[in-house]
Amino acid sequence: xxxxxxxxxxxxxxxxxxxxxxxxxxxxxxxxxxxxAGITLESLLDKVDLVVITHGHFDHIENALDFGKLxxxxxxxxxxxxxxxxxxxxxTVGCNIGGWFEVEGVKMVFTPAxxxxxxxxxxxxxxxxxxxxxxxxxxxxxxxxxxxxTALFGDMKLIGELYKPDxxxxxxxxxxxxxxxxxxxAVELVKPKIAIPMHYNTWPPIAQNPEEFKEAVxxxxxxxEVVIVKPGQTVEIVAS
Numbered sequence: 074x075x076x077x078x079x080x081x082x083x084x085x086x087x088x089x090x091x092x093x094x095x096x097x098x099x100x101x102x103x104x105x106x107x108x109x110a111g112i113t114l115e116s117l118l119d120k121v122d123l124v125v126i127t128h129g130h131f132d133h134i135e136n137a138l139d140f141g142k143l144x145x146x147x148x149x150x151x152x153x154x155x156x157x158x159x160x161x162x163x164x165t166v167g168c169n170i171g172g173w174f175e176v177e178g179v180k181m182v183f184t185p186a187x188x189x190x191x192x193x194x195x196x197x198x199x200x201x202x203x204x205x206x207x208x209x210x211x212x213x214x215x216x217x218x219x220x221x222x223t224a225l226f227g228d229m230k231l232i233g234e235l236y237k238p239d240x241x242x243x244x245x246x247x248x249x250x251x252x253x254x255x256x257x258x259a260v261e262l263v264k265p266k267i268a269i270p271m272h273y274n275t276w277p278p279i280a281q282n283p284e285e286f287k288e289a290v291x292x293x294x295x296x297x298e299v300v301i302v303k304p305g306q307t308v309e310i311v312a313s
Contacts, residue, residue, distance in 0.1 A: 110305030127221030129202030152203030214312030233263035241265035244272030246279030
């Protein structure tokens with residue numbers, strides 16, 4: 074039986090553990106949800122084989138250099154990879170939205186997202202870091218679609234048709250991303266077997282009740298199972 078363990082670090086940060094350990098969007102040090110769960114940067118540094126970044130906002134990239142300076146491969150869109158390399162990351166892989174490729178034995182494909190991507194300098198000036206993205210990661214026969222931070226968009230249907238994810242990690246917090254109604258429609262378009270909400274309740278402006286999302290998916294008559302995972306919790310995902 075092929076499977077992976079999926080651990081919610083908090084906010085939009087996830088650790089996929091199988092034959093390789095993949096960390097998505099490393100926001101740990103300043104992540105209130107990680108702190109509440111007792112997860113520290115130090116507890117993850119020796120567990121990660123590969124880091125994947127969807128876009129350049131601080132709450133997705135904060136600890137990328139902590140891993141990158143150790144020589145752990147960091148994968149991101151071209152501008153993100155170039156920025157991290159210039160800051161001292163030893164092994165960056167720049168890519169773009171397109172087709173499948175493989176890094177360290179892990180298959181992935183970056184997908185569109187409707188959002189933005191930048192860091193803010195100390196003087197308040199933004200550093201442009203390319204387009205935002207989502208990513209589908211295939212590990213040990215399991216496909217995980219991390220949407221990144223995104224609004225709802227119609228081509229999510231194509232992502233579902235092309236990549237057939239087992240799991241969809243979807244924001245529901247609104248304000249910066251989809252809210253619950255949009256996330257329900259996204260689930261309808263993608264048709265994953267399992268949907269897990271993220272990017273909510275980290276701070277008051279993105280407070281949401283994930284049970285409302287679960288009930289809304291059920292009320293829409295969708296076959297997708299909604300699994301609510303608290304920061305620090307791990308769920309086992311079995312390959313189809």
